[in-house]
Amino acid sequence: MNRRPFDPRLLHRVPAARRDLALLALLGVLAAGLVVAQATALAALLATAFTGRLDRVALTGFVAAVAARSVLVWAQGAASARVAATVKAALRADLLGAVARHGPGWVAGQRAGQLATLAGRGLDALDAYFTGYLPQLVLSVTVPVAVLGRVFLADWSSAVIIALTLPLIPIFGALLGWQAQAATERQWRRLSRLGGHFLDMVAGLPTLRAFGRAQAQTDAVRRMADGHRTATMKTLRIAFLSALVLELVATLSVALVAVPVGIRLLGGGLALQTALLVLLLTPEAYLPLRAAGSRFHASMEGLTALDEALTLSASAPAPAGHAGALPDGRGEIRFESVTVAYERTTALRDVSLTIRPGERIAIIGPSGAGKSTLLGLLLGFVTPTTGRVTVGGVDLTEADLDGWRRQVAWVPQRAHLFAASLAWGHEGGNNVSVELANPGVADAPLTVTVTG
Structure with missing residues (x-):
């Protein structure tokens, strides 16, 4: 800071x-x-x-x-x-x-x-x-x-x-x-957390209503808002006392x-x-x-x-596709002691995972647990702070990301419409699906299919 x-x-x-x-x-x-x-x-x-x-x-x-x-x-x-x-x-x-x-x-x-x-x-x-x-x-x-x-x-x-x-x-x-600065940083973190949780809750409101979880999330937002109020009052208390001292x-x-x-x-x-x-x-x-x-x-x-x-x-841009080894989508996908840390939080910490050809993996966790970060790593949009992600033995940080992404079918949580034709090709081979879900809360299951 x-x-x-x-x-x-x-x-x-x-x-x-x-x-x-x-x-x-x-x-x-x-x-x-x-x-x-x-x-x-x-x-x-x-x-x-x-x-x-x-x-x-x-x-x-x-x-x-x-x-x-x-x-x-x-x-x-x-x-x-x-x-x-x-x-x-x-x-x-x-x-x-x-x-x-x-x-x-x-x-x-x-x-x-x-x-x-x-x-x-x-x-x-x-x-x-x-x-x-x-x-x-x-x-x-x-x-x-x-x-x-x-x-x-x-x-x-x-x-x-x-x-x-x-x-x-x-x-x-x-x-x-x-x-006062330490208190303000705590206040800002609580406000960011509250804003992110509220955004997720509003986006998944139909799902919450369908599963009867709306009241539970309302209580969670109330608790987070009360935490932000407490942090704000502590900051104001320090400000008033400092004005008196000066x-x-x-x-x-x-x-x-x-x-x-x-x-x-x-x-x-x-x-x-x-x-x-x-x-x-x-x-x-x-x-x-x-x-x-x-x-x-x-x-x-x-x-x-x-x-x-x-x-x-000003953070470094995501790794662009470059001339490197082309990962083989028919090989294993391995996360080896992967940690993703940002300025104020750690999204993933020391994650190890092996996905073999033909396996179907479901990763479940609450909002903010790092599920989307895991997919960002797999697609090459996020670079690990420590550890590495390999596909068929090829490290994605050194791979031809454009060629790798052409082998990946990504179904996001919310559909996007593009002004272009839809081409679908399948060469056969191995299929790997990864599903991410929030149990009983906002996000619908998200699936990534790797075809080779």
Whole structure:
């Protein structure tokens, strides 16, 4: 899992977002300058107001800085919303392209429900990241630097205190963020599992009704939804506690600056305008870090989905047919200690199986047990993580997959209609049928017939 606040893979996978991200960085620099200008003008205005006169130049500068910051906030919102839409569209297109590239076996292995949840709810969660967290992340770099520079010119001792206390917020934020990230990953896994199970249940609803298993699956979905609710509440609890910690650290840090400034002002060791400037700028140094810390938790689900989408869409394509040995469909089919592991789950673990010519094998298991992954291995759509699959002594990873698939008849769970003629040929020899079934639940039996 990527723990960085910004994934550099995004720049390579979505080049169209580079311009908007650069614009966000530029707007962050301008915002830092306006923060300093606004505080400087307000300090001068208040200092002269205590003497009974109005500094019109300072008033004009303050009003102009406030207006410019308002326009800047609007521009940041527009740019972040545009980059969010661009990234989501590009990642959804990449996921669909990966599905088309890898074929049905890859979809079965990665689970259709997980992909559907990722392409829908998962990528939509990126809005909170791009419109909330990312602009604050830029400001948390530019504003403290600008404030420190201006305060150092006005009162170097206050600048030293700010420089020493500023790192406390990201340190505490990182410690709490690791806990929140683990909780968010658990929440995302439960949501993906719930989405996949619900999709399977809806697809097999007629079968469930026919066998009287609808109520049992309703109870299963209710239990999974309750587990997701519990995981969500744990994540929110950590987010609220971390916000409290960050607010407390920032408040104490501001007090460490304000108390000495007030004492020196009363003793005549500091000018009023300088004291006002330091007191106005000090909270601004901590504000972006506090806001970034609080919005980071709101964007955690989107970050988890972003990492998964980039990983899945960039995964190696399924092995294409190539010039290799042609498997003999009349030979044995052997699975030798086969394991198929994905980013977050293991579909099959250390499976050994021998299918002899003429045998009829039924493999039964609940949804998600790995039955479709087994077929994906046999068809060459899925590559084993460890172990190997051989047909007639030929390893499928080194075989002519196009020639092998021409020997295989595959009857899927759901029929597909093609705009082409149907040619059926049978040369005689051995027939091997493999049936996959979910006992009493959604999927109808699925048969693969190997003819030679």
